[in-house]
Amino acid sequence: MIVADRKKVPEIRDMIKGYDRVLLLGCGTCVTVCLAGGEREVGILGSALRMALKLIGRGNVVVDECTIERQCEDAFIDIVAPRIGAYDAVCSLGCGAGVQNLAERFPNTPVYAGLNTQFIGVLESQGVWTEKCAACGNCRLGEFAGICPFSRCAKRLLNGPCGGSQEGRCEVRPELECGWQLIYDRASALGILGKLEAIAEPHDWSTALDGGPRKVVREDQYIGDVGQKG
Amino acid sequence: MKREPVIIAFCCHYCAYAAADLAGSMRLQYPSNVRVLRFPCTGKIEPNYVLAAFERGVDGVMVAGCLEGGCHFLEGNLRARRRIERVRQLLDEIGIEPERLEMFNLSSAEGPRFAAIATEMSQRIAYLGPSPLRVDHEKVEASIGEMRQQGEAALRGEAR
Numbered sequence: 304m305i306v307a308d309r310k311k312v313p314e315i316r317d318m319i320k321g322y323d324r325v326l327l328l329g330c331g332t333c334v335t336v337c338l339a340g341g342e343r344e345v346g347i348l349g350s351a352l353r354m355a356l357k358l359i360g361r362g363n364v365v366v367d368e369c370t371i372e373r374q375c376e377d378a379f380i381d382i383v384a385p386r387i388g389a390y391d392a393v394c395s396l397g398c399g400a401g402v403q404n405l406a407e408r409f410p411n412t413p414v415y416a417g418l419n420t421q422f423i424g425v426l427e428s429q430g431v432w433t434e435k436c437a438a439c440g441n442c443r444l445g446e447f448a449g450i451c452p453f454s455r456c457a458k459r460l461l462n463g464p465c466g467g468s469q470e471g472r473c474e475v476r477p478e479l480e481c482g483w484q485l486i487y488d489r490a491s492a493l494g495i496l497g498k499l500e501a502i503a504e505p506h507d508w509s510t511a512l513d514g515g516p517r518k519v520v521r522e523d524q525y526i527g528d529v530g531q532k533g
Numbered sequence: 534m535k536r537e538p539v540i541i542a543f544c545c546h547y548c549a550y551a552a553a554d555l556a557g558s559m560r561l562q563y564p565s566n567v568r569v570l571r572f573p574c575t576g577k578i579e580p581n582y583v584l585a586a587f588e589r590g591v592d593g594v595m596v597a598g599c600l601e602g603g604c605h606f607l608e609g610n611l612r613a614r615r616r617i618e619r620v621r622q623l624l625d626e627i628g629i630e631p632e633r634l635e636m637f638n639l640s641s642a643e644g645p646r647f648a649a650i651a652t653e654m655s656q657r658i659a660y661l662g663p664s665p666l667r668v669d670h671e672k673v674e675a676s677i678g679e680m681r682q683q684g685e686a687a688l689r690g691e692a693r
Contacts (some may be wrong), residue, residue, distance in 0.1 A: 312626035343581070350584035351627050358628045358665055 304425075305333040305398045306432040307340065307418040309348065315394060316355040318415045322364065322391035327352070327417070328383065328405065329370030330397035337432055340396030340418050342370040348396065348417065374401025380408050387412055422454075440510030440517060446503060448490040453506070455482030461503035538592035538658045539673050540567045541680075542651065543582070545575045546688075547605040548641045549597030553651075555644030563648040564655035567595070568677050570684055574598070575636075576609020580620045587629060589676035590668035593658035595650065596636040603640060610638065630661055 319325045327349050335341025349368040356364045369386070372379045374397035387393065392413040395402040399420040406414040422434040437453040444451055453459050457475040464483030467474030471484040490496045508514070544550040550571045556563060572578060575598030586594050596617055598610035614636050621631035635657075637650045667673075 312623070313628075343579070346581045347584060347623070350581055350588050351623055354584070354588055354629065354666055355627045 304336055304423070305400075305420060306337045306422050306424045306434075307334050307398050307420045308337075309339055309344065309396075309418055310416070312348075312351050312355050315348070315415070315417050316352055316359070319352070319366075319392055319394055320356060320359065320361050320364065322413075324365045324390045324392075325352075325367070326383075326387065326390040326393045327366055327368045328374070328393055328395050328397070329368070330374040330395070330401050331370055331372045332375075334396060334398060334401075334418060335370075336426070338430075340398075345370050345396055370396075374398075375404055377404070377408065380405065384408070438511070439506065439508070440514075441507055443503075443506070446498070447486050448493060448495065448498075450482060450486045450489055452482055452486065455480075455485060457482075461506060537566045538655070538663060539590075539670075539677070540564075540593040540595060540651075540654055540658055541586050541591050541677060542567050542569045542654075543572055543575065543578055543594065543596045544569050545598045545605075545610070546571055546573050548599040548603070549637070549639055549647060551641035552597075552639055552643050552647035555641070556648045557644075559644045561644060561648040563651040566655060567651045568681075570677075570681055571688065572684065573688060574604065574606045574609035575613035576604070576606060578613055578616065580616055580623070583617070583620050583634060584623070586680070587624070587633070587664065587666060589680075590664060590666050590673045591677070592661075592664040592667070593633045593654055594635075595654045596634075597647070597650065598636065598638055600638050600640050629665065632657060633661060633664065 327345050329335070329340050329342055329345035331341060338344060345368045349366050352366050356362060356366070367390070369383055371383050374380065374395060387409050390412065392415060393405060393409070394415045394417045395405055396417045397405070398418065399416065402414055402416045423436040423438055424432045424434045427433045434454050436451060439453055452461055452463065456463055457473055457479065458465055460483065464481055464487070468481040468484055471481055473479035473481045487499070490499055510517070542549070542553070544553060550569065553569050575596055578596060583594055596613060598613055599605065601611065604610045617634060617636045621634050624631045624634060635654060639646045639650070
């Protein structure tokens, strides 16, 4: 899932303080699961913002709350679309994709990001999320015993480890596990260490963001006139 | 007209609420500006309940749960402590003194301690002065009454 966390209240307050009516819009998917932008967090932030605005003499700003199922799909935005006209600005508690989707959908309404989108990751334990995928568009996990050297090695080495790997830890931050130690240990346990003897070819980053914004099209599923952008 | 501060005490049914009752039975004095709200467990207290109280203009909130290790629901009070700590950080971000919110632990047999912490909290809030979000005193009292009614209805299992 996409993992995000909330911006500090003063930062969000300063974004919206110039408006009279603001809609705080949550998202019910990834950011709900990572406890950053779901219905509950929208309620908490709404209350916090109303108080923070009052303390700077902007207590008359209306901050309303709403959460939709997904901000990254137009069909779900349809539900809230009739209400948007009643607000001067929207503060989205969705990921960066959600914020931009709202901005595209409502060209006349300023849309602000209330979250800092962090990474694609997993729930490691209750309240802890860790990065696992760099979304590079050309997955090579099969070469590295199922552990990604791009997202798990601080230097993104394809033929690691480097000299900074000490007792399974990374020199960048001592609490970080060395990605290459993990790759080696897992390959060893699986009995496929021999695979690592081959030199890994340089990665083609043109499939990642370096090649510009990406698009996935499924011709068999595509129906041109369905959806807001059809 | 200057009004005395208003403090809400979010009390666990199994300890602090009984301790407050005991304090009354023992004829102990504690400040009359502490308003008690009963919860089935401090673990039931969501951050937005506390924020809602501050938003409505109360000057201080005390959360009183069971002694650590003594929660009727095993670890509700431990969760509450961490949640309250997060709300204190949030209050700081908002611009409200985090000291206006405090969590205490006590058992149902500690009537005198309930009176002592109510007094301590009342003195602390008096020192800090009224909440910067202070509204009309009657409105604060009405909001507390409303919150209490909602809470008691929820405890009786009635839908809100």
